[in-house]
Each structure stands twice: as C-alpha cells, then as structure tokens.
Amino acid sequence: MTSKPSASVHAPILVRVTHCSPQHADILHAQGTHQNNNEKRGWCHPPFTLGYDFAGIVADVCPGAVEGDDHGLKKGDRVFGASIGAFAEFTSVKAATVRKVPRGVSSEAACAMAGQAVSYAAVVHVARVRKGETALISGASGGLGSACCAVAKAVGARVVALAGDERKAEAMRRDMGVDVVVMDEERHWIDEVKRLTDGKGVDVVLDNTGMVNPAIQSLAYGGRIIVLGFAARKGKMEAVKMNRLLLKSATVTGYRFGESGRQSPEKLEEIWKGYLGMMESGELKPILYGSYKGLEDIGRALGDLEARKVYGKIVVKISDDEEKPKL
Ligand SMILES: NC(=O)c1ccc[n+]([C@@H]2O[C@H](COP(=O)([O-])OP(=O)(O)OC[C@H]3O[C@@H](n4cnc5c(N)ncnc54)[C@H](OP(=O)(O)O)[C@@H]3O)[C@@H](O)[C@H]2O)c1
The missing domain is CATH 3.90.180.10 (Medium-chain alcohol dehydrogenases, catalytic domain)
Structure with missing residues (x-):
C-alpha cells in the first residue's frame, strides 16, 4: 500500500x-x-x-x-x-x-x-487597453494569447488575432469571436491587418511570439507594443529597427509577470482580484x-x-x- x-x-x-x-x-x-x-x-x-x-x-x-x-x-x-x-x-x-x-x-x-493571470495584467495594467481600441495579438491560438484575446474583448477592444494556419483560424473565429489573420512567410498578413484597420494600423500589439519588427509595421502612429514572450524564436532574438520605432513614435514595454509580482506583491493582489472577477462573471472562459x-x-x-x-x-x-x- x-x-x-x-x-x-x-x-x-x-x-x-x-x-x-x-x-x-x-x-x-x-x-x-x-x-x-x-x-x-x-x-x-x-x-x-x-x-x-x-x-x-x-x-x-x-x-x-x-x-x-x-x-x-x-x-x-x-x-x-x-x-x-x-x-x-x-x-x-x-x-x-x-x-x-x-x-x-x-x-x-x-x-x-x-x-494566465499574466493576460489580465498585460492587457489591463501594462498596455492599458481601452474600449474602442484595436489590439493585435500574436500567438493568439496559445494559452496566453487566447486569454489575452478574451481579456481585451472584455474591456471593449476590437481584437485581431494572429494564427499559424487556416484550420486553427477557423476554429478561433468560431469559438473566440475575434478577427483572425493567418500569418505567412512573405508577411502579406501585415497588409491584411492594415486593411482591417482602414490603413491606420492597430493601437496595441501584445506579442507572445517575438515579432517586434512586424509589430511596428502593423502599428498605428503612437501605438504601443507589449513584449510577453518569444514562442516562435527558438532562443534567437530579433534585432529591432530603432528608426522605425522613432518614425511611429512607438512605445515598447517588456513585461515579466512572475518577477513583477515578486517586486510588487500589492499590485499582484490587485491583478488577481480583477482576473478572478472576470472569471467569476463569466467574461473570461x-x-x-x-x-x-x-x-x-x-x-x-x-x-x-x-x-x-x-x-x-x-x-x-x-x-x-x-x-x-x-x-
Ligand atoms: N511574460 C510573461 O510573464 C510570460 C508568462 C507566461 C508565458 N510567457 C511566454 O509567452 C509565450 C506564449 O506562452 P504560451 O504558454 O501561451 O504558449 P503556447 O500555448 O505554446 O502558445 C504559443 C503560440 O505561439 C504560436 N507560435 C508561433 N510560432 C511558433 C513556434 N515556432 N513554436 C511554437 N509556437 C509558435 C503558436 O500559435 P500558431 O501555431 O497559431 O502560430 C502557439 O499557439 C511563451 O514564449 C511563454 O514563455 C510569458
């Protein structure tokens, strides 16, 4: 026994x-x-x-x-x-x-x-996504990305989700109620993101895969990028074109949930309260x-x-x- x-x-x-x-x-x-x-x-x-x-x-x-x-x-x-x-x-x-x-x-x-409390923290506290804004989310089919989509939708943003293939994209359109753009190597997907935003670009990018350069290209003037993860990079980091950041007056912020909680336990409690509230109300499933x-x-x-x-x-x-x- x-x-x-x-x-x-x-x-x-x-x-x-x-x-x-x-x-x-x-x-x-x-x-x-x-x-x-x-x-x-x-x-x-x-x-x-x-x-x-x-x-x-x-x-x-x-x-x-x-x-x-x-x-x-x-x-x-x-x-x-x-x-x-x-x-x-x-x-x-x-x-x-x-x-x-x-x-x-x-x-x-x-x-x-x-x-996935990191999704709530990133959308609400770090990116401060507002009602009516458009948020582009990479790795949106993933655990963190799909939760980011749900939180951004819950705060009233329009969500454009990036997916790796059409099979997943179809399921995401059905189950998550978001616009989905399928990524391609030639980066035609950036044109599609622009088309969806009438050429303006998105207000916020939540980047879970490590794509800051294409994020800058997809961004509206004065937009913000939150770097959350590097799922697509296999350990090899990007060199970012700094001139493009300047031209767009863009802001790039990195966010590490675990460490930020250790540095600021009170903030962490506030994040959990908001996150659990969204789960309890059924906004976040x-x-x-x-x-x-x-x-x-x-x-x-x-x-x-x-x-x-x-x-x-x-x-x-x-x-x-x-x-x-x-x-
Ligand atoms: N900042 C933080 O505090 C924090 C906290 C938790 C996690 N993270 C990071 O966030 C990222 C996402 O985590 P997760 O748990 O959501 O991962 P996940 O469930 O595996 O999702 C990652 C998504 O990235 C996409 N992707 C694109 N290229 C990829 C590639 N070459 N290999 C694997 N996936 C690729 C995939 O979507 P498609 O196939 O549809 O493209 C996949 O659904 C990771 O880098 C993780 O370390 C950060």
Whole structure:
C-alpha cells in the first residue's frame, strides 16, 4: 500500500492534483532551454518534476505553516495555481502560489486559467487597453494569447488575432469571436491587418511570439507594443529597427509577470482580484482543446503543443475532483 506524501513547512500545502495543463515553458524546461535552467542564473535544475499549471484539492496543510501564509486554506478546498512539479498525483506548494477556485468555475476551467493571470495584467495594467481600441495579438491560438484575446474583448477592444494556419483560424473565429489573420512567410498578413484597420494600423500589439519588427509595421502612429514572450524564436532574438520605432513614435514595454509580482506583491493582489472577477462573471472562459487523461497522456499533450496543433489550452485530467468515498 502506498501512503500519501505529507506537506512540509517550506511548502506547506499538499495538493492532490486533479488536472494539469502543459504550456510552452514546460517544453523549454523539458529541453533544458528555459531561462530558469540556466546554469548560473537559473533555479530549476535536474532532477525536478515537470509542469506548472494545475488544479486540485488541498490534501494537507502543514501545522507548522508560516503564520499568515495559509490564505485560510483547509483540507478539501478546491484550488488552482502554477508551481513547478505539477505533472504529478500530489504537489507540495507554498500557499501564496494557490488560489481557491472561484464559485461556479470548474476545476478543469480553473486549471486552464491557472497560468494566465499574466493576460489580465498585460492587457489591463501594462498596455492599458481601452474600449474602442484595436489590439493585435500574436500567438493568439496559445494559452496566453487566447486569454489575452478574451481579456481585451472584455474591456471593449476590437481584437485581431494572429494564427499559424487556416484550420486553427477557423476554429478561433468560431469559438473566440475575434478577427483572425493567418500569418505567412512573405508577411502579406501585415497588409491584411492594415486593411482591417482602414490603413491606420492597430493601437496595441501584445506579442507572445517575438515579432517586434512586424509589430511596428502593423502599428498605428503612437501605438504601443507589449513584449510577453518569444514562442516562435527558438532562443534567437530579433534585432529591432530603432528608426522605425522613432518614425511611429512607438512605445515598447517588456513585461515579466512572475518577477513583477515578486517586486510588487500589492499590485499582484490587485491583478488577481480583477482576473478572478472576470472569471467569476463569466467574461473570461478558457478555450479547451482535445481530451487527455492520466499522467501517461502528458507526453502526447506536450507533443501536440510542440507540433502547434493546439488552440486554447489542453487540460489533462489526473484524478476526480470530488473526494473519493472512504469505503
Ligand atoms: N511574460 C510573461 O510573464 C510570460 C508568462 C507566461 C508565458 N510567457 C511566454 O509567452 C509565450 C506564449 O506562452 P504560451 O504558454 O501561451 O504558449 P503556447 O500555448 O505554446 O502558445 C504559443 C503560440 O505561439 C504560436 N507560435 C508561433 N510560432 C511558433 C513556434 N515556432 N513554436 C511554437 N509556437 C509558435 C503558436 O500559435 P500558431 O501555431 O497559431 O502560430 C502557439 O499557439 C511563451 O514564449 C511563454 O514563455 C510569458
């Protein structure tokens, strides 16, 4: 008979994982190419358990938990969060890394949204997207990109989403209710973005893939670009044409969610409040992709993500989200 692991004072909340969700960073971690794996500056070195985003049930709260660090969590609470080690039956986490699943939201949906508070932060706090503006979102079929689309729509912006192929674009038009432009190597897609904005260009670009040069070309005068990720760059960064920034009076802002939360915990709380509010009100719903079950399906899930088959979020069901009867 195997016994359940127990929580430790350092990671005082033990969660029985019911769902987990792979994201781009998991692929980088699996390949050892994420910035966190850097030998000198990184903190994540083998052996470690892969995975960030999860939802689950609190199985144990360490009695020695740091006072004020338990967020009022108790055994049996449904929680979700993002913390390394999520592709497992149990994960031991700091209380600050989990939140209670909002009322009316399924554990599956919460898991899909666990790592996407960055979308709310980027759209509302960093880009300050306003009603009536047009936002262009790259990597819009991805986990972060699809959440950015939903938040931008919720604040009243018009969204132009970029997709890698027509199959995904069709599904995104249907399920996300956004304009979708399919990218092509010759960059005719920039003309299409211009056409959709009557030649003016977009007010804001939320860049998840690493495309600042084409973002500048797609931008209206005085527009802003928020750099969120480099999903398409395979570690090779762009050289940005600075003269084009000047000519457009454009602003480029980088945003790193994890670090900004560490630097400014009060701001982080404000972000979570707004994000959870949008989830509770139903303004923010994940797009769920495919059907995946059990830890043995994680490899297939990561493979599908890497092959760019996915639009929205894969959620892998690990166990039931109701307590099993004792007998
Ligand atoms: N700034 C932050 O704090 C923060 C937080 C979380 C994540 N991120 C970063 O944001 C980016 C997106 O993360 P995610 O979890 O949303 O990833 P994801 O679910 O894998 O989505 C990435 C999307 O990028 C597009 N893409 C274009 N070229 C690609 C390529 N060569 N390889 C892979 N994807 C490509 C894909 O859409 P198409 O196939 O339709 O083109 C894909 O759907 C990543 O770089 C991640 O590290 C940043």
